[in-house]
Amino acid sequence: GRKWTEVGSVAPEMKDQVVLIRGRVQTIRPVGKKIAFVVVRERGFTVQCVLTVKPELVSSQMVKYATSLSKESIVDVEGVVTIPEKPITGATQQQVEVQISKLYGVNRAVPTLPINIEDAARSEVEIEQALEKGEQLVRVNQDTRLNFRILDMRTPANQGIFRIQCQVENIFRQFLLSEGFVGIHTPKLIGGSSEGGSAVFRLDYKGQPACLAQSPQLHKQMAICGDFGRVFEVGPVFRAEDSFTHRHLCEFTGLDVEMEIKEHYSEVMDVVDRLFVAMFDSLNEKCKKELEAIGRQYPFEPLKYLRKTLRLTFVEGIQMLKEAGVEVDPLGDLNTESERKLGQLVADKYGTEFYILHKYPQAVRPFYTMPCHDNPSYSNSFDVFIRGEEIISGAQRVHIPEFLEKRAGECGIDVKTISTYIDSFRYGAPPHGGFGVGLERVVMLFCALNNIRKTSLFPRDPQRIAP
């Protein structure tokens, strides 16, 4: 086959070389009948290609044909790389141009598109400026973006977001494998709710009541009972959320960890600490282009985090809030607003936007959470925050079956529906703990995006199950 060059790699070093590229037509601008500028996009990168009538090589029919191509049509372009006098402002590859010798239309897009990709790729500031100048511009709202997600995905920012998401998942796996964890897959069709609460999708399983797993919680713990020692899972999580918020989806990707604890639940927080510092380092180092592309449309400050992740107890946290004039129930949970506020206070005082808050009140944690041995009003549990919003919750678990059964009952769970889970602890179960991370939340908050729908390829929320 012929050698193809990706648009994103066309660079000044290729001057005078002939390149062959395939991409989508972003814009075509004819200048008279003899010249046309074609901006070609591939994977979020764009290059300006110039079609100029030249005897024997490029006919005026060719220019006419080019200008008839609709936006987003797929084209193959062959041409010589040249260096323009001035940087090309309308392309990501600003230092180069391609002088077209051959242009083939591979497949046409319909003439009218529901989303103009250039408009969809503009930042809020650029939109304001364009509107001030009286430019014709359509502000693309979120529903339209999601209805035509495959078009919306083509913007440089979205290309960046989903590559970052892939890298987060990749680091999660690589890091845990390097620390002796085993990747597992637990069932998503289960007999009863795993987290308690009403946010569960019920279904009929061949005549038996069942539901979609709200988390791999029960089965990842059972894998520890099965002597795997340290396990992780990357998989779908289903929550029948009622409320329509910026951070809740009905289906998201869970990154889950479960491990034996030798002495103290801080061993689990140690894994969070090393894993996330490694992850943030890797994103900053390996995903510069992606972060830049996201920042161009949605400007954000890089995440501030420490080499050793800050740990505060819940009591210390509410003390900080109290000193700042925010009263919270010492045995209750933090609401979204107080979490945000605490995030700000922590950032100001400790210079980090990533921290662990641990020893939560027992009453606000799920039934499987281990209470503190010295004060059972509190628990060996933690949440982890980025920029004041929760990305992880975790804990040491109850591994004593009688106590687990009692806790489930107290929390209003029908113990019959989870009897095989509880029984697992009757055959020799080590102390253990773990945590669950929301993949879409990590990407959203690392990039300071304002809505979780931006970091889910095909989001599922209380009002959306298509496309």
Ligand code: 4AD
């Ligand atoms: O806090 P959650 O519900 O905890 C559990 O599922 C436990 N089984 C975890 C554990 O191992 N103890 O969910 C864990 C994480 C949250 O911190 C959040 O990042 C994400 O999953 N999450 C959601 N993400 C998107 N949409 C939703 N509706 C989410 N609910 C939780």
